[in-house]
Amino acid sequence: MPVRLSGATYIMEKPPCIYSFASVGGKDEGEGPLGNNFDKINDDPYMTSKTYEQGESQLQKQSVRIALEKAHLKPENIDFMFGGDLLNQCIGTTFGIKDYEIPFLGIYGACSTMAEGLLLSGLLCDSGVGKKIVAVTSSHFCSAERQYRFPLEYGGQRTPTAQHTATASGAVVVSSEGTAPFIRAVTIGRIVDMGITDANNMGAAMAPAAFDVITRFLKDTQKAPGFFDYIVTGDLGKVGSELLCSLMEKEKISIGSVHKDCGIMLYDIEKQDMHAGGSGCGCSGGVLCGYFLPKLKSGEIKNILFVATGALMSPTINQQGETIPSIAHAVWISAE
Amino acid sequence: MPVRLSGATYIMEKPPCIYSFASVGGKDEGEGPLGNNFDKINDDPYMTSKTYEQGESQLQKQSVRIALEKAHLKPENIDFMFGGDLLNQCIGTTFGIKDYEIPFLGIYGACSTMAEGLLLSGLLCDSGVGKKIVAVTSSHFCSAERQYRFPLEYGGQRTPTAQHTATASGAVVVSSEGTAPFIRAVTIGRIVDMGITDANNMGAAMAPAAFDVITRFLKDTQKAPGFFDYIVTGDLGKVGSELLCSLMEKEKISIGSVHKDCGIMLYDIEKQDMHAGGSGCGCSGGVLCGYFLPKLKSGEIKNILFVATGALMSPTINQQGETIPSIAHAVWISAE
Numbered sequence: 001m002p003v004r005l006s007g008a009t010y011i012m013e014k015p016p017c018i019y020s021f022a023s024v025g026g027k028d029e030g031e032g033p034l035g036n037n038f039d040k041i042n043d044d045p046y047m048t049s050k051t052y053e054q055g056e057s058q059l060q061k062q063s064v065r066i067a068l069e070k071a072h073l074k075p076e077n078i079d080f081m082f083g084g085d086l087l088n089q090c091i092g093t094t095f096g097i098k099d100y101e102i103p104f105l106g107i108y109g110a111c112s113t114m115a116e117g118l119l120l121s122g123l124l125c126d127s128g129v130g131k132k133i134v135a136v137t138s139s140h141f142c143s144a145e146r147q148y149r150f151p152l153e154y155g156g157q158r159t160p161t162a163q164h165t166a167t168a169s170g171a172v173v174v175s176s177e178g179t180a181p182f183i184r185a186v187t188i189g190r191i192v193d194m195g196i197t198d199a200n201n202m203g204a205a206m207a208p209a210a211f212d213v214i215t216r217f218l219k220d221t222q223k224a225p226g227f228f229d230y231i232v233t234g235d236l237g238k239v240g241s242e243l244l245c246s247l248m249e250k251e252k253i254s255i256g257s258v259h260k261d262c263g264i265m266l267y268d269i270e271k272q273d274m275h276a277g278g279s280g281c282g283c284s285g286g287v288l289c290g291y292f293l294p295k296l297k298s299g300e301i302k303n304i305l306f307v308a309t310g311a312l313m314s315p316t317i318n319q320q321g322e323t324i325p326s327i328a329h330a331v332w333i334s335a336e
Numbered sequence: 337m338p339v340r341l342s343g344a345t346y347i348m349e350k351p352p353c354i355y356s357f358a359s360v361g362g363k364d365e366g367e368g369p370l371g372n373n374f375d376k377i378n379d380d381p382y383m384t385s386k387t388y389e390q391g392e393s394q395l396q397k398q399s400v401r402i403a404l405e406k407a408h409l410k411p412e413n414i415d416f417m418f419g420g421d422l423l424n425q426c427i428g429t430t431f432g433i434k435d436y437e438i439p440f441l442g443i444y445g446a447c448s449t450m451a452e453g454l455l456l457s458g459l460l461c462d463s464g465v466g467k468k469i470v471a472v473t474s475s476h477f478c479s480a481e482r483q484y485r486f487p488l489e490y491g492g493q494r495t496p497t498a499q500h501t502a503t504a505s506g507a508v509v510v511s512s513e514g515t516a517p518f519i520r521a522v523t524i525g526r527i528v529d530m531g532i533t534d535a536n537n538m539g540a541a542m543a544p545a546a547f548d549v550i551t552r553f554l555k556d557t558q559k560a561p562g563f564f565d566y567i568v569t570g571d572l573g574k575v576g577s578e579l580l581c582s583l584m585e586k587e588k589i590s591i592g593s594v595h596k597d598c599g600i601m602l603y604d605i606e607k608q609d610m611h612a613g614g615s616g617c618g619c620s621g622g623v624l625c626g627y628f629l630p631k632l633k634s635g636e637i638k639n640i641l642f643v644a645t646g647a648l649m650s651p652t653i654n655q656q657g658e659t660i661p662s663i664a665h666a667v668w669i670s671a672e
Contacts, residue, residue, distance in 0.1 A: 079344065095658065103524035106443060316423075325431070
């Protein structure tokens, strides 16, 4: 049973393992520096479907299928699953996973979804409720653009602080029994709102939420940043990452030497013209499952603190002049 | 620790209690047959805010505040909370609860959200992870109409099978210690898709999901429908309720004498011109917290099976011709 520390941090008693994992991506992700890390790259943005939204569903269908196949598991071996995405009413997830007929609990945390799913799966495995739980998420550049910004056909100019929604999905099977990597501890995030209203600068909106959860995790667990090979944020991009590091510096906590951001790692930002970097649920999901989990499994790295960040905004309320509240959850994943 | 039965049903070992609860509604809900059951009625659809969306947030802020006040709890006494709603990116929840600064886990299950929140809170309390967990949800007629159908100003004619989204919110505090009502067991739902495509007939789309989870619950727990004072569906309305009862009859399970539907109960359907009845996350949330939980607390009724149902549709994918997959979760709540 997980042990609760003061700041909504839970230490696992018998750390659940990440039994299997898979990542899939789109064309831009395949052409980026992590292209070879994905289990599957889809060059067609429709993934043979008729619409971008249905294409995004294919990403989740693929990542869950591959994660199950790698572990020789069938859908009926899974107790239940958590899933969510950025699309209105999370339909990327609904249509992606419905045919598996696995008992399902929908989650919404914007781009923090991968961390929320891992966190809940970890807590429920360590407490004995579940033996095998799946967590999945996705995002798609084309479906996100037309929902959050403009139709692609409009050809709008993007600001330098804007981020590029990744076309990707990550899926994990969390298990009460198995080998590394292990989920050692989690911190549940709080909604943080520093008053940012620019929907083209979500890194700045999300950095304070990452700061809040990382500082609470480090304080609760009495760990120094250097304990971790990497402190991995989801998709702060260049702007948000700089802001996070400077917020930490003000508290005299230096994370610069171990900080990595999935949004910066996913693309060759200059060459691929990705402005401030990647974003989207699939960004942190894909990079975690494609890059970090294999290194933890092989023992090449020992510990990461995975902090996916989400901007809890909607175009409707943004147009009404409201701020962009954000949230981030922290998950300590270890090779030991 | 909850004990898992075959069909994703969990029996609580030490049943957590619903320590406190609150329901708030709008003008139509106040004028309906349950008007006196709400803790607070808001006659102003804006709830003193500038927009309907911000108004919906006020509903959640109110219901959480009242639920905490009734139990003499402060936000810092809550371990974490689950919340979600129907609005794109669940912003009703985000802006409603952010000022409480309670560690937050967003969920999305359309109108099944109250059952999903109760279910997760129950599992996590019984397994010792949380001592006090809040679950909240809401819906708002005006914000839902313009998002899912037409702007109110358009004055569109509604079909007889259409349902009226309730302006309401329900909030509960689930606790590992306390007095009745208790959460005795839960069944996690699966996504069910019977091919319905009419967004003005969501009762029909959701009935098969309710059927799936109710039959699994009854089979797993070896209970007959007559064991329950009421089997309470969320918002099937008149059309979906008839369909559910006839689906059950085909399996030779008669629930007609104990079946109640929150969407039918909330309004005087003929007099208030509510077509097929009420719907929305706040419909089942408000009726559970305003009508059923007080009766369970007083011992007037002994057992209910609460089955909130959700249509996992979005206007985007509905316009693309896709079906309306649905989900329902079951929660057995008892006075003993």
